[in-house]
């Protein structure tokens with residue numbers, strides 16, 4: 001149901017692989033990819049680095065709490081994101097880092113390019129996370145080129161939109177599902193991602209569930225080194241609904257779990273409206289709007 005695809009075959013333009021990718025993009029909206037430039041041991045190291053960060057005492061994480069800022073860089077406490085307004089805020093914690101512009105860049109004041117906040121410990125956290133950020137962006141760009149080809153667009157159709165991309169890298173930490181959790185409490189409640197493509201690494205634990213077109217949920221698991229990919233709202237706009245942004249969630253269970261999504265969002269000024277329409281949908285406006293809806297400290301009410 002969820003296809004497993006070889007990233008090198010996507011890159012090489014292998015017909016059968018692109019056909020499966022196109023089918024996933026138009027259908028269930030999820031696939032997994034393996035055999036990327038990011039080796040399993042590299043991904044494991046990154047996951048363990050995030051785990052060490054999340055295991056720090058709360059006081060250390062509070063030092064870089066994003067709730068003290070007007071943006072979304074640094075630590076997000078439990079209950080600080082509400083992705084579904086019909087559910088309670090998520091019980092997960094997370095750490096977000098993103099694209100930084102030089103101070104004199106005309107877009108530098110926008111909150112989608114806010115400066116990162118790094119913890120002092122664990123040692124080497126910043127370096128490891130930044131190196132992963134750079135390499136995961138290349139993997140995501142390659143997959144996106146494959147998708148363009150798979151849906152009969154020029155392979156480089158999306159390239160120009162990623163010059164100053166609002167790419168966000170997140171570490172999610174799901175503790176054991178709390179005893180107080182009700183039917184309205186989730187690790188992450190049902191949502192669609194906001195951008196173009198999400199490249200998700202997990203520690204291999206189960207938890208992610210993907211909504212089937214006809215209703216019901218499919219569990220998706222991937223060990224470190226195999227990535228779950230899915231498509232976001234901007235991609236659905238941009239392809240006039242050809243590519244699907246599929247709802248997904250994590251209810252959470254008996255064991256802690258780490259996942260590391262890279263949200264591959266384009267440059268702020270990109271128009272992600274359907275090609276040939278006279279609509280304008282600014283990627284930056286859409287992202288800022290979704291952030292203001294879902295981060296509790298940015299909600300306006």
Ligand SMILES: O=C(O)CCC(=O)C(=O)O
Nearest residue numbers: 172188208248250259261
């Ligand atoms: O942890 C997961 O498997 C999914 C996380 C997710 O959907 C998200 O962070 O947007």
Ligand SMILES: [Fe+2]
Nearest residue numbers: 191192193248
């Ligand atoms: Fe998601």
